[in-house]
Amino acid sequence: MSGYVEAARVLRNEQIGADVWIMELYAPKQAKEAQVGQFCNVRVTDGTAPLLRRPISYAGFDSEKGTITLLYRVVGRGTELMTRLEKDDTLDCLGPLGSRFETSRHMLLVGGGVGIAPMLCIASKLKDGEEAQVLLGFRSKSESFWADLFKPYPVKVHITTDDGSLGTKGFPTALMPTLAADNDFSAVLTCGPTPMMKGVAAEAATLGIPCQVSLEERMGCGTGGCLGCGCDGAGGKRYKVCQDGPVFPAEEVFF
Known part of the structure; x- marks a missing residue:
């Protein structure tokens, strides 16, 4: 489109x-x-x-x-x-x-930085029969304003901070096993810095939960014409993030 x-x-x-x-x-x-x-x-x-x-x-x-x-x-x-x-x-x-996230009955939404934006969008658009919990990773308590954006929506927010000044100390992956043990998640959806998403995708795979990621590539045209946002895919594929993505099954782009 x-x-x-x-x-x-x-x-x-x-x-x-x-x-x-x-x-x-x-x-x-x-x-x-x-x-x-x-x-x-x-x-x-x-x-x-x-x-x-x-x-x-x-x-x-x-x-x-x-x-x-x-x-x-x-x-x-x-x-x-x-x-x-x-x-x-x-x-x-x-x-x-670009492409959309495929939502489902019980999602874990994991966001970091401005990658929190699409997680906020999902939280605001939950359909009948869908529910979500949100896991946000911050550097410190000073970034907690992101969590306030979710207050209007029917989601439970969990927070990790690198320095332990708020919520659980560590990265979002530190809290994923505990949340997965207490919930029957149908999918993990994530957007944020690439190292964070790779960690989230790896942990989701370990937990046996399907994972979708939204890549944050630099783009020129945004419509697939300039080839400036290409990325490697599984099996030797080559994707245009703006057109084929930005949302992909994690195993298609992190392998």
């Missing part, structure tokens, strides 16, 4: 963490067709610097209101420009793009 190009109108753009912002936009075409795990590719300027669009996962969408929600971390010139957008400004958004 090539998505729609919309001049999305900014409804809200506010800072929620040291370098993390949340933006709500009126983009009715995308809001109507978006699915959990998909993303939009945003153009932050009409000029040539920065030239490429920025891929950002949907943290939420509302087809009735015609809105999409994006979470982004300021890491360079492009995302810094996004912080300057004010209410009623417009942002060039191309989406929805």
Whole structure:
């Protein structure tokens, strides 16, 4: 799917963490067709610097209101420009793009960094007969604002921190065996830094739970034309993350 190009109108753009912002936009075409795990590719300027669009996962969408929600971390010139957008400004958004997460009856959602965004989207869109628990990995207690975003939704949130300042000390994988022993999870869904996802996928395999991962590759066009986001797949396959993904069965890309 090539998505729609919309001049999305900014409804809200506010800072929620040291370098993390949340933006709500009126983009009715995308809001109507978006699915959990998909993303939009945003153009932050009409000029040539920065030239490429920025891929950002949907943290939420509302087809009735015609809105999409994006979470982004300021890491360079492009995302810094996004912080300057004010209410009623417009942002060039191309989406929805990519594949979706396949949800199921009892999910463990594991997120780290801005990879928490698609986990938040899933939590906000649980269907009848579906339930989820959320496992979030932070560096320290100072990042706990991420957990607050889940409060409106019927999910139980578990937290790990690298320094032990909040929740369980260690990485998310440290808590997965205990949670799996107490729950009959039908799937593990994860997004975040690649080392974290590889660890989560390996632990899920050990526990015998199917795992889906959302890769965070650098992208150019977002539609499969530039070949800039290629990754190796099992059996010698070659995938375009923007088009074949970003969501894959873990064993297809971590092998």
